[in-house]
Amino acid sequence: MTGADPVGLYRTVRLIRRFEQRAIDLVHHGQIVGGIHPYLGQEGIAAGVCAALRPADLVTGTHRGHGHVLAKGADPARTMAELCGRETGLNRGRGGSMHAADLSVGVLGANAIVGAAGAILTGAVWARRRRGDDVVGATFFGDGAVNEGMLLEAFNLAALWRVPVLFVCENNGYATTMPVADAVAGTITGRAGAFGMPASVVDGQDPEAVHAVAAAAVARMRGGGGPELVEARTYRFDAHHTFEHVVRLDYRSPEEVAAGRARDPVDIQGDRLAPHRRAQVDAEVEATLDAAVAFALAGPEPDPAGALDHLYASGLTGRTGGGQA
Template sequence: MSEVTKEKLLAFYKTMLTIRKFEDKAAELFAAGKLPGFVHLYSGEEAVATGVCASLTNKDYITSTHRGHGHLIAKGGEVDKMMAELFAKTTGYCKGRGGSMHIADVDLGILGANGIVGAGQPIAVGAAFANKYKKTDAVAVCFFGDAASNRGTFHEALNLASVWKLPVIFICENNKFGISMNQKDHMNIVDVSQRATAYGIPGVTIDGNDVATVYEVAKEAIDRARRGEGPTLLECKTWRHYGHFQGDAGLYKDVAEQEEWMGKDPIVRLEEKLKELKFAKESDLEAIQTQIQAQIDAAVEFAKQSPEPDPEDVMADVYAP
């Protein structure tokens, strides 16, 4: 853990806390009927996006999922524009047209969240191919869940990426459930990383709730890709605190397992680590919490005060009417 300095850990904490507070506010707003459309929350998985994106720059690409708020924040997305998008306001990243599942910002290298399971995998391969074709050292990172590794897009993407040694890192956020189905019921392996063997690329499984571990292992895979050594499949074991979407009570989850994983909360673990290493006192963490909560509250006000879309613009930005 030599590379994980005090400054890095504190930066990780701020990013993870921003994601958590954004998601908690989104849950509150959705329950109050303030947000149109579904939201799929990332709470509990913050260490994955934070640890991975810490080694990326704006020239690097990511593809996200229906559970994408955390990826976007970790990649540098602005919470006010994100919140406005959830409110379907014109100041949102996609002018209110994309909503929670389709936020994108090409300038930040965010090629979009995606409402189709597994759809980001071939997009990431395409971006990685473009990077290699242009002879840059940029990489593409593809986030997806355990169940998405059952889809044909996954296998096609890994096959082509391995054959052409493309600079792409496949990040499986294994939260053990594909909607309401436990991983043990939809695949005959324990570790999704085993699937890398079929394509002759490295496959690694790690604790996805330990941000320092995620950072170091992901950095190694990213550096490998930048050197032209091809793709890696990195599986991060984690857990979503909420149901599949807001409104899903998650009754299919074993109560004891839910309690066990809630005890592995990545933010609480990082708080304990910061205090143990004497990198921060409780008062320091409380000050950060207050600051970030104010940022989220300001984002909500920005979204509320932003204009509604004009019905006359319904055909704007459409390729063919």
Template sequence: MTVTGLGQKPHSGHPGDEPTPAEALRLYETMLLIRRVEERLRDDSAAGKLPGAVHLYIGEEAVATGVCAHLSDRDYATSTHRGHGHFLAKGGDVNAMMAEIWAKQEGICRGMGGSMHVADISKGILGANGIVGAGLSIATGAAFGAKLDADGKVSVCFFGDGASNQGALMETLNISTLWQLPVIFVCENNGFSEFTPSAEVTAGRIADRARAFGMPAAEADGNDVTDVWRAAGEAVRRARDGGGPSFIEARTYRIQGHFEFESVVLSGGRYRAEAEIESWRLDRDPIARFRARLLAAKTAQAADLDRIEAAVAERVNDAVAYAEAGQPADPELAGTLMYAPEPAGLRQQQKGA
């Protein structure tokens, strides 16, 4: 059995659908790739091998995977500071992403963006973003462009429960509903806004904010890739058919801390119980749950899934080797990439004026 490629053949999606066996294996492979990449970044961060902090997606893999399975390279997606999973699920190159995190010239942003700013316009990945909620407006603008193009493209915005309290959410929900834009808002509700429990800063159900504008809203189990896949399939189909925007609140949980230097910054402080983390890790792990389902349904044999595991491990090792062998980012690029080249004759025109 050969390992399937990521980001292939997006599904049209209808309520009650089930992934085909081939689609199910792609979902499994994508989640596993995200998990193994993040685990390697966790370990290398702890070993002091990375040049900066990383915000890991461990435990949330089903959300990006279930949504992006319905997207093609032509569709758009905006991400968050916790964006590695979105980048990989949307078809981003793992080698280029790892090189970027290692601050190498071979990185997807030539080593100048780092972990929080991976982007690939050729894949419709409009970028991870260190500004909370910044992707909301970008995704809505991309959806407006897609509507003007009238060629069936859709835009997806991934954001967290903390970003749901940004005023930009209300503005984008309003305008996207009024103009019936092909955008899907995906709130990854992992229960914490950095170090603050959502219950302390967020009133009501987040999905109800979309319903107040008359926008279709679904609440999905963010640790069940099939549940996310179904909700996203219906939303993407609606957007492609001209039915306007949708909202998905996916309830999930991040197993790692807010970021990997957290224990140092907090000086040993705790903001969540270890028993809570272990409960999600042991009982609701999205990859373990889906593997058990595939085996129970005889969609795959254990040997098939083990071969996928081995192939993914090899890809991750190769990506790390590629990153480590790369050339350090050129600091001179900061000026080159910040400013556009001066148009020929501009200074002469200014003197004449």
């Protein structure tokens, strides 16, 4: 187990924070179409968990997934280009915000179907280990996913076959607008207990606390342990989706939002750095993102003639012959 790197953790949460703010700006200016699900407020979870992983380890993210992709090491410029639908994006503009993936750094993709990725990651980690690679996985999901049967089936398979997957529940209090208390019978960690999986609760606003819990779990898993669950308590600072910037939905009081925002993972981690060091990281992040936005907007839009490129990895075409009707 490695100790926390305070500067590294700060750089990651700051990068995600500013990336998301820049992305929201691009949404408002029409340069990202379809909007995004901002990860603002939850940065400490992706940062803390991914800092406990190695480059070869595997992760899956969610529809609120930019943080996971960036924290695992994807290039911010190519990630931003993907959000902007450019040929230079991670997915050549074929995936967008909800499906950004970079398999070269172990990101098997953001996955926009709630609860769907856990079983996929379990299979991927099992397969890699079967082939002799010493890898573990982390799959991120929200509190809404704990009521998806598919995820509970994945808990069972991973525990039954002792596949080292860290199930990371980002409990931000709401499944879109549905409060956890109105949606979850029992507890989130209790679901893990039902499958014999160790589970812990951590303050998701504290990147070092998340890292410590994740690193301990990862060390147990690398030592032959089975899957574990971490419930990271957090708060979503912004909208479920940027459409809320246009359509106001009334489900959180201003007081509640203010209280949630008061515990900011960027400040919690930033306060652990000397002011000049923090300013230096901020400047580096800003330069990275200036370049990322410029790269994204300069990238060519994909040629419509290639709209169905990669539909089949095999290069198949669906109808053999007959020409166009």
